[in-house]
Amino acid sequence: MRETRQRIAIRNALETQKRPLQVKEIQAIAQSECEGLGIATVYRTLKSMLVKKQVQKLELPGISTCYCIPREEKVPLLVCRRTRQIHWLEGANLNIELPKIPENFEYHGHEVVVIGNFRKGRK
Numbered sequence: 323m324r325e326t327r328q329r330i331a332i333r334n335a336l337e338t339q340k341r342p343l344q345v346k347e348i349q350a351i352a353q354s355e356c357e358g359l360g361i362a363t364v365y366r367t368l369k370s371m372l373v374k375k376q377v378q379k380l381e382l383p384g385i386s387t388c389y390c391i392p393r394e395e396k397v398p399l400l401v402c403r404r405t406r407q408i409h410w411l412e413g414a415n416l417n418i419e420l421p422k423i424p425e426n427f428e429y430h431g432h433e434v435v436v437i438g439n440f441r442k443g444r445k
Contacts, residue, residue, distance in 0.1 A: 327356050328352070328356050328359055329367050330355070330356075331352035331355040331359060332352045332359075332364060333376070334352070335348050335352040335355075336348065336377065336389065337391055341390070341408060341410060342380050342388035342390040343390065344385075344386040344406075345364055345368070345387070346361070348364055348389065349361055352364070368389055372389075376392075377389045377392065378393070380399075382399070382401065385408065397411060398410075398411040400435075402439055403439050404439045404440065405440065
């Protein structure tokens with residue numbers, strides 16, 4: 323797939339924000355670099371970037387699907403209830419002890435999500 327202005331603008335939006343973004347956020351940020359970028363183009367581009375593993379999809383209950391540049395290490399997520407934005411909780415070393423998992427459950431890992439609100443006037 324060739325590098326288009328739209329693809330570059332979408333990738334730049336994800337790289338510069340350094341946090342998972344919802345599709346409308348990606349579109350708004352990318353439009354500053356690629357005026358007139360439509361939402362359908364953003365969805366199509368993200369779909370093709372997912373196939374090539376250039377982006378990662380994050381789906382959390384109650385939050386619109388977010389996309390980010392893939393990360394090598396797992397990092398807990400910070401979710402602001404007020405803005406619905408997701409941020410990485412950098413530097414967190416959370417050791418979580420899970421209760422005994424039933425034998426008939428195939429464990430694939432776990433995610434840590436911290437939920438709260440940023441105070442107004444702060445990130």
